[in-house]
Amino acid sequence: MSTQTTPERVLLQGSEACVRGALAAGCRFYAGYPITPATEIMELMSRMLPQAGGVFIQMEDEIAGIGATIGGSLGGLKAMTATSGPGFSLMQEHISFAAMAEVPCVIVNVMRGGPSTGLPTRPMQGDVMQARWGAHGDHPILVVAPSSAYEFFDLTVKAFNLAERYRSPVIVLADEIVAHTRESVVLPPLAEIEIEDRVKPTVPPEWYSPYRDPGTGIPPMAAFGEGYRFHVTGLMHDINGFPTQRQDETQELMMRLFNKISKDFHLLQWYDSYYDEGAEITVIAYGSVARSALRAVKMARDKGLPVGLLKLKMLWPFMRRTVMQYLESSRKVIVAEMNMGQLSREVKRVNQGKCEVLTLNKIDGQMITPSEILAKVEEALA
Amino acid sequence: MKQTPQLIHRYLRSSKRFPHVWCPGCGIGILLGALVRAIDEGGYSKDDIMLVSGIGCSGRLPVYLDFNTLHTTHGRALTFATGIKLAKPHLKVIVVMGDGDASSIGGNHLIHSARRNIDITTIIVNNQIYGMTGGQASPTTPFGLATASSPYGHLEHPFDISKLVEAAGAVFVARSTVYHTKALDRVIGQALKKKGFSVVEVMAPCVTHFGKMTGMGSPVDMMRWQKDNAVPFEKAREMSAEELQNKIVTGVLVDIGKPTFHEEHARIWREVK
Known part of the structure; x- marks a missing residue:
């Protein structure tokens, strides 16, 4: 991993820029499954993550890839997976889980051509609506779209920041051209890259309610295994994470999920x-x-x-x-x-x-x- | 017997609203007791236990217990658990799944977790039916049984879950029933101590659905059936396939050693740093 202190000009493929961005953002967990045209991201992660002290694992399918990614994030690591359309479709149930349980994670979808297996090595942008509406249940989502290798670097960093800030899954929607094009990229010095980390609880464990709104709409997030024993579920839950069907608690959770992002629409005009x-x-x-x-x-x-x-x-x-x-x-x-x-x-x-x-x-x-x-x-x- | 409820209360979440979701006569509550006793016997700290479940009746088990607890999606509990184990290797990760959860929708994750030898203890509650959704045939439902989704008799043949995970590479495989609680406590304890992917298949009665569909009778009758039809592994080796028809082979079926995934991953860390 780069530790440069001055801007560095390098020839990078988009996928490589994405991996560099993830590592710069503090990503220390990757779980995925090979798929064209996103395989390069996984291959680079398998080489670079262990060098950075991170966890890499190739899972048995994309469902497992994002499942382990969510697990890694619940274990306190910044985590991501990458795929293309067919794998992205398989991941939808877990994107919904991450939205509901508020687990920060980054999902890169390098779009290929056409429906089904389509054109694995050719570009289209057919997943724009799937990225928004593909996962079941009503919930907001954050999706960024790079147009160059540099932006693939930059927006991957920012995707991690958004994921950590909002406790939300964030999708980096790239296309085959962006992922495979090699071009000259000027990477900023690491110290100049703005990094955001999830807010952790400061209260003692016995006072911690994992889904209590602290006023920002985004509850502080403890990692499993650090002394805060709490419950996480994909069921509708109360502030303690316990299942509920109460109308008032359901309404409160659903509105908080939407409002934590909609309150910041003015900050999310990236163009x-x-x-x-x-x-x-x-x-x-x-x-x-x-x-x-x-x-x-x-x-x-x-x-x-x-x-x-x-x-x-x-x-x-x-x-x-x-x-x-x-x-x-x-x-x-x-x-x-x-x-x-x-x-x-x-x-x-x-x-x-x-x-x-x-x-x-x-x-x-x-x-x-x-x-x-x-x-x-x-x-x-x- | 007096000691049991007291011990359980030390591990139940006082803040969780009861009653629990399970039907009278369900085997999952007995498993919960066995799990707590095995954890207590093993001397683990509550902070170091990570309990993960999927969807179904067994999926509701973790929420009642005062550990790190995670209720995931149907069939995928092992994938989440894998991520947590690798992020926090010090955790004792335990996954609880049902037979449909583990061997139908989650079958792929089950065999690959076994192959990978990820250090997770997996408890599979096998009641041979989909309980929560109302008694549909599962991959362990007996051939020919009429269920909510096989009204003319089940046309498929059941999995032997323990043999499946053995073939897939699990380093520890045991089967018990909820009737044989002492043995159940013991094999769960052994599984927890085992490094690598360990599986305990727990035969449990679903009185509400399996009991009704098979005409096995009351919870007591179903327990008695377990008592009468369990055959220890050692004895089963001497018996013919015909004699073993409709029997439950219990005991430790596999106990071998091989490197675990997270240990190998840690070795890579040391080598490439």
Whole structure:
């Protein structure tokens, strides 16, 4: 593991940047199962985690992978797993458990092409809605989407911070292009990376109620095996973690689960914008598509066309405030994505007639090219 | 007998609302007593016991006890337990599962935990039926039995859970019944002391469903059946397969040694650091 004190320029594959980010964030537990195109993350973890004094284990399937990850986190370690669509589907029940029991963990999903086995080595962005709604029961979720190797590093660090801060599962939704592209990355000095750790209880064990709201909506979290003997369950539970069916306790827990994240929506507007000024058309994109989109917007500006780009780095909770600003300032927006319109549904939902929402969709397993986006922009301006 | 409730009360959570969820005549309460006695006998600190369960009647066992307790998802208790054991190797991790939990939905995790030799004691409460959901056939339901999900008779053949985990590599395998409480206390104690993946299969009556469907009668009748049909392992070796039909072979079936996963992992730590 790197211990650099000055910025370091390195050639990294996206998956490698993800692993470096996880280790920098303090990840010390990985459990997973091999699956293309996410296997590199597991292989690197198997090599690097033991060197950092962390635990690596290859489990028998993805269900076990995230189960052990949750166990590692309950044992006090920052923990993650990584997979692709088929494995991500298998993990959904345990994502729901982690949301309910409030266990911090990071799940990386490197999206492949198509439903089912699909196109294992090709990109699509078909899991945007699964990441939000795939796990059963009503609960909030946090999903970030990197568009480059650097962002894969950066957003993995931040995913751990979010997981620890909110005691929530956090999904890093990458795509095959981002995970497999090798590019030059400038890694920050370790001391400059902001790291958040879960809040631990300060009260003596006999006073500890594992799910009592301290006022922030996020109860302090003890690890198992450190003298706080408490109960954790996926059942609806009271402040002591004991099962309950009482209406008042159910309502209180459910609302706290939602409010602990919704109270911070204003802090969760993670995006980059380019060529905003005078942009009549805004391209909205995320993941590797945002790279093509930036190129397209530059080409358009070279031609004197008033086009900007809004790159979303957080997909869920959906950044309504930010997107609305662009819907108000633009004549048209183009949502470009490698699916038949998953994020664009959200954009249309918050649009409410402010501007025209166009979509550019591609589902043939090939990247959306800059010229395809440029053509759509020119069509929109015509 | 006077001593038993007092001992149990030292380990029950005073803050937990009772009554418990189990039916009158259920075997799980007897297992809970045996587990507590074995833990007490072993001299473990409450802080060092990690009790993990899955879903089903047996899944509700940990919440009543004053240890580190975790109630997970159906069939997956061993996966969570694996993570906890590796994060906190000093913990004595005990997993309690039912027969459906352990050998149907959780069958993959059961055999791989045994193969991996993760240092966990697994107690499988085998009542040969899905109790909590209302008496459907499980992987240990006898061939031909009419259940809530096999009204014309069960078409499938049952697993021998102990043989399954033996073949998968468990280093300690024992079977007992809840009738034979002394033996049950003893084998749980041995399993707890064993380094590596140890399994105790506990035959327990489900009066409400299995008893009704088999016509075995009252809780007392079902206990008497266990008493009359248990055959010690040593004796069973001398008996033919025909003689062993519908018998419960009890005792320690496997007791071997091999390196545990977390010890091997710790060795890697030392070598690569």
